[in-house]
Amino acid sequence: IHEGTDCTSDALGHYWNKDEITADPWADVTYRDVGPEGSATVGLHSVTTALYESDIDGHVFIVHDYQGTRIACAVLGNSVLIGAGGGASPEQNVLASAPVEFVQYFNYPGPLDGSAVSGTISPMVEYGKGAGLGQAFAFTLWGVDPACKDGPDPSTPNSCGVHIHEGTDCTSDALGHYWNKALIADDPWADVHYVTYDMGGGCSAEVTTGPLGTTGPGHCTTATRSSFKAVTTGLSLDAVKGHAFIVHAFNGARIACSVLADPGASLPLSAGGFIPYFDYAGDLRVSGVVTPMATLPAVFRAPSAIFGGASAFLTPTQSFAYSLRGVDPNCASGPTAGVANSCGIHIHEGTDCASNALGHYWARGSFPDDPWASVSYRAESGLFGRYTATGVSPGVITGLYQSQIAGHGPTP
Structure with missing residues (x-):
């Protein structure tokens, strides 16, 4: 820039x-x-x-x-965007990552379980004009075909493929790959595919960020990279919205289906306009922003004492960036060991800033240990003697969905 x-x-x-x-x-x-x-x-x-x-x-x-x-x-x-599970939202200039509802392809006979496919297809953004118009998107999938660990079979059409199809629902034939055939002669989806790999519980498709999850033994654990697929379809986002997104097996069979739509409530949250905590009497005055806060599924490996053996499952996890000014200069070396909440930045149970914010917010019934206990910032010297803190959280496994944390307060 x-x-x-x-x-x-x-x-x-x-x-x-x-x-x-x-x-x-x-x-x-x-x-x-x-x-x-x-x-x-x-x-x-x-x-x-x-x-x-x-x-x-x-x-x-x-x-x-x-x-x-x-x-x-x-x-x-501003970018126009959609995700699987959501319409166009040109007002948003933060690209969303939306969890996707997949179902088994309507006539897929097995042996894979198409309903076990899940993940994220987003952000999807529009680029180019005319014959150069296309979609760029990231995806994270699990529950996909473990036979795709070395990529597709070059002799098999649609092997390990992920494609937008002409169909507009998941209850009937999705028809062929969708692109503007009047502008583009060759199928741009022919070489768009996923690669799976095993992280101890199965296999995963790759293309976004970090190890994100598992559906448990026999299915797939994700380990993904932050990257985009760019497919020049000759179509706008408005044109592909509402069409079927199909996941294929190694043998090219259609195993799972979702319909491209607006991410809606899955759009990242943000917080700003910080004011002093209601009973804070000190001199520090924090300003800045916490954004985007996105909720994605992540792997939680269960303690054997609780779940009776080595197991892992998906649970909602918050990932966010922050840029703050006026934080505590004593946090220049990070938090003080043994001091609860030292240099912390956390979501709390409270829903306003005029009263007690209560305790840290997470699904206590599912997780005995506080996932916020180790989340902290490190202060750096800034302009006019005000200390700043910028960073990205590695992911906080709270077990809470985006709709559950909306309205709750990030509290430095």
């Missing part, structure tokens, strides 16, 4: 809050693995710029070549 705000003149230098951050955070943000026709898909980058979404809106995004020359320009603005 550069300081400039249009693509008709000098884009100026890299854009970040130089009052807060000395070194250029963009210096090592690059792409690689350039494919056919100069395509490149890159993992999601986290760049600490100390700028808010409103600050970067309208600034230019520049692509450089191998020599560092500026070769392409776009102006940042």
